[in-house]
Every structure is written in structure tokens, then in C-alpha cells.
Amino acid sequence: xxxxxxxxxxxxxxxxxxxxxxxxxxxxxxxxxxxxxxxxxxxxxxxxxxxxxxxxxxxxxxxxxxxxxxxxxxxxxxxxxxxxxxxxxxxxxxxxxxxxxxxxxxxxxxxxxxxxxxxxxxxxxxxxxxxxxxxxxxxxxxxxxxxxxxxxxxxxxxxxxxxxxxxxxxxxxxxxxxxxxxxxxxxxxxxxxxxxxxxxxxxxxxxxxxxxxxxxxxxxxxxxxxxxxxxxxxxxxxxxxxxxxxxxxxxxxxxxxxxxxxxxxxxxxxxxxxxxxxxxxxxxxxxxxxxxxxxxxxxxxxxxxxxxxxxxxxxxxxxxxxxxxxxxxxxxxxxxxxxxxxxxxxxxxxxxxxxxxxxxxxxxxxxxxxxxxxxxxxxxxxxxxxxxxxxxxxxxxxxxxxxxxxxxxxxxxxxxxxxxxxxxxxxxxxxxxxxxxxxxxxxxxxxxxxxxxxxxxxx
DNA sequence: GCAGTCACG
DNA sequence: ACGTACGTGACTGCA
Numbered sequence: 001x002x003x004x005x006x007x008x009x010x011x012x013x014x015x016x017x018x019x020x021x022x023x024x025x026x027x028x029x030x031x032x033x034x035x036x037x038x039x040x041x042x043x044x045x046x047x048x049x050x051x052x053x054x055x056x057x058x059x060x061x062x063x064x065x066x067x068x069x070x071x072x073x074x075x076x077x078x079x080x081x082x083x084x085x086x087x088x089x090x091x092x093x094x095x096x097x098x099x100x101x102x103x104x105x106x107x108x109x110x111x112x113x114x115x116x117x118x119x120x121x122x123x124x125x126x127x128x129x130x131x132x133x134x135x136x137x138x139x140x141x142x143x144x145x146x147x148x149x150x151x152x153x154x155x156x157x158x159x160x161x162x163x164x165x166x167x168x169x170x171x172x173x174x175x176x177x178x179x180x181x182x183x184x185x186x187x188x189x190x191x192x193x194x195x196x197x198x199x200x201x202x203x204x205x206x207x208x209x210x211x212x213x214x215x216x217x218x219x220x221x222x223x224x225x226x227x228x229x230x231x232x233x234x235x236x237x238x239x240x241x242x243x244x245x246x247x248x249x250x251x252x253x254x255x256x257x258x259x260x261x262x263x264x265x266x267x268x269x270x271x272x273x274x275x276x277x278x279x280x281x282x283x284x285x286x287x288x289x290x291x292x293x294x295x296x297x298x299x300x301x302x303x304x305x306x307x308x309x310x311x312x313x314x315x316x317x318x319x320x321x322x323x324x325x326x327x328x329x330x331x332x333x334x335x336x337x338x339x340x341x342x343x344x345x346x347x348x349x350x351x352x353x354x355x356x357x358x359x360x361x362x363x364x365x366x367x368x369x370x371x372x373x374x375x376x377x378x379x380x381x382x383x384x385x386x387x388x389x390x391x392x393x394x395x396x397x398x399x400x401x402x403x404x405x406x407x408x409x410x411x412x413x414x415x416x417x418x419x420x421x422x423x424x425x426x427x428x429x430x431x432x433x434x435x436x437x438x439x440x441x442x443x444x445x446x447x448x449x450x451x452x453x454x455x456x457x458x459x
Numbered sequence: 460g461c462a463g464t465c466a467c468g
Numbered sequence: 469a470c471g472t473a474c475g476t477g478a479c480t481g482c483a
Contacts, residue, residue, distance in 0.1 A: 113481085115480070115481075116480080116481055116482080117462085117463055117464070117480090117481080118463090118481075118482075119481090136462075136463065137462075137463090138462070138463085139463095141463085141464095142463085142464085143463075143464060143465080144464085144465075164464080164465085165465090167479095167480095168464080168465060168466070168478095168479080169466085171478085171479060171480080172465085172466070172477095172478055172479060173466080176478080176479080195476075195477090196475060196476065197475075198474080198475060198476095200468085200475065200476075201476095202475090202476055202477070203476085203477080204477065204478090205477095206477090206478080207466085207467085207476080207477045207478065209466095209467060209468075209476075209477085210465090210466045210467035210468085210476080210477070210478085211466080211467075212466060212467080213466090213467070213468090214466085214467080218466080238468095243468090295473085295474090296473065298473095298474070299472095299473045299474040299475095300472095300473075300474070301473070302471095302472065302473060304470095304471060304472065304473080305471090305472055305473030306473070308471090308472080308473075309473065367471075367472075370472075371472070374472075374473070374474070375474070375475090377474090378473095378474040378475075379474085379475085381474090382468095382474065382475065411467075411468065412467085412468045412475085412476095413468065414468080
């Protein structure tokens, strides 16, 4: 199997040429002997580089075993109800046709495609004379944010928004997904272990890491993902706030660590701190803003970005960030230390030592440098969380070995297992244990478990 | 093949 | 005056 993989002239051999080039080595990759020789010679400088970065054990104890875990997961696959997807797709088709009819009637012309952003822009901003709110590189934007801003200005806009949403769901998740179902009734996606710059995995053909979850109509797609056998169960376990907990651990900020140690509602806590009121006085709006601030912190916050996200002024956003950093001084200090190290080394490191290079960290171009700072800081947090869930999956994989239950999906902070009912309680215990004790942090890692007969109805 | 859009964490 | 929240992949229209 490996030899076949290596000899496929359109895939891995080409990749090995590139690896050889990258390490200053050349070879004849058209034969098995040449490939083996190149693999052998390239192993020396790679091993040396790993040693120098103290990544030999991370490779051997995490990434190599993890590759096998991903392979198991791909081979297991997830059973998919194609009849349901077809029926749902047909229903969406009817609704889409009706929305199209109504929208064209309201705009009074059939001369512009509502599907084409360019033509829709011409229709809305030139023909109908609506005021644009946002630009793209090449013209006027018609994305959700832009359309929502002007939806009170013309009765067709809400219909176009729904049309957009439904065509997206139908196009990506009903008709197209069915084509991936193999004769065993399952979808077997490919997980890319080196698909991201932060250490997360990605998923292709199809991407099952972006199945709709945020809207009711979207969640109906999740009903199509079911256990592999009648009576079996899908169990999902997801980390609660893993990125913020990781940041608390890495920074050792006393305030944030205490909040997690005491099991606080973290967005409520942040709201209370930033808006300087007792937790009992935090309004839903304040909590929502605090949630946005917490996300912003993970992303390497900027006043401009936060102001855009919250729809507030730049000065107000600046004050929020200032107040946050006053209340969580360990976060500011940690961010400064990460940036300083990155400016010295040209890379940042995750909790297990994975590197992310940030070549523009010392750029004289302000925007380019700020971008590198955000990317570097975020990569430490996101990448360290990725390290945690990878270790959890390796551990869980060993636990599941003697059982029939199998991992079928990983979605960054979530693992889904397909299990027979008589293994359910053991599997739940294994998932919780392996995830919560994957890597020991100074604060607890917390998971939420749920199970059900499809990916939507989990409780 | 790129740009725009939108699905996810 | 202007501008960027982090990380992905799939689909569509259009050069």
C-alpha cells in the first residue's frame, strides 16, 4: 500500500521531489529504488532539524500515532441517509423556486441573475438605486452583512437573503453530499494532517467539518448523519472553551485562571470585569459583547476589528480592550512575550512545540506586521488546543481498540463516536477521561457529552 | 484560476 | 482617509 502510494506519479512522488528540493537534495523519483534512496537521504537533515527544534518526541509520540488514528477514522466513515438528503434537497428546490419567483416579481425584471454577485450588485445598486455599504476588491459587496444593512430599503432583499441561504445548503449539503456516499452507505472523507498553518486538521472530499449547525434549516442536514447500524448511537463530546482555557494556562493570568478554576460562566465573568458591574447586574447584551471580546482576544484583537464586529466606534472598542487588559494583565503580558519571542525567532511554538513561522513579524509595513502578530498569537492558542485534542484522540483510540465503537468525526474541539448501545456507557467514560486528561493543564479541561440517533438530535 | 460568498470551529 | 478580527473547504460566476 505504501509503495503504491509512493509510486503514484501524480501524487506522492511529485511531493517527494518537492521535499528533496526543499532540503537541497535531488534524486530519480521515477523508480522505487530512486524513491527509497531519496527518502533515506532526506531523512538525515529532517531528523537533525527535528532534534534542533526538540520535536522528535512530538513527531514520534503524537503525529505518527495520530496519522493512524486519522486513517482509522477515514476507514470507519459515517453512515449517511441518502434518501433523506434527496428528499430534503427536493423540498429546498421547491422553496427556492418560489423565492426566486417572488423576488423577481418584486424587483420587476428578469434581466439579472440573483445568483451572480456581480449582476445582483448591478441590480441593487444601479437599477434599483439602493445605497451600498461595503466594497470588495473589484466592486460593491452583496454579502450577508451588506444585504442585511439595506434589507428595510427594498422588500426583495429578505427574499434574496433566504434564497442565498437555501441555495448554499442545497448545493453544498444535499445534492453534492449524496455523490460521496460509497456502496457501504457511508461517507469516507479525507482528513489532512498538514492542512493548516496552526496544527489543526482539515477535511476534504467532502468537508464534514463544516456541516451546518447555526441555523434551524441548516441543522436539518445533520439528521442525515446516523449510526452505522440500527440501534447504535452517535456520541459527541466537545471541549468547553478550550481556546480560552488554553490561554489561561499558557498566560497563567490569575484572574482568568481563577474564573476557570471556579467553574465560572466565562463570558459572564468577562462582562462583569470589563463593564465593571457585579455578575448579577450583567445584561444579556453585556454578556454578548463580552463573548465577542473573548473571541477577539483569541484572534489577536485590534480596536478596529472589535469595533467592526460590535458595530461601535473605534474609541469605545479601544476602551473595552484597555479595560480587559487592565483586568487580565497576565494576558497582555503573555501576548507581549509571545510577540517578542516571535520577533527574535521568526516563529511561535505551541504547547507541544509545534512551530508556526511568522516571517512578516518584523515588517516595516504596519498592517503586514500587525497581521503577523495576530496570526502568531492565535496560532499558539489554536495550535495548542489542537495538540490537546490530538493527544485525546490517540488515547481514546487505544481505549476503543477492544470495542466495536469507532471515532467517525473530529471538528476541532469535538469528537464524534459511533457505538453499539451496550458499549455506550463505557464509551462515554472513555471520551470524557481521554479528553479531559489529554494534557495536564493548570486549570481543568471540561467536556460536554451528548448522544442520539443522528447528528442533529443529540442530548 | 481567481474572486466572492458562506458553511464550520 | 483608510483598514484586519483567527483557521479552514466547497460552490458559483466569470474572465
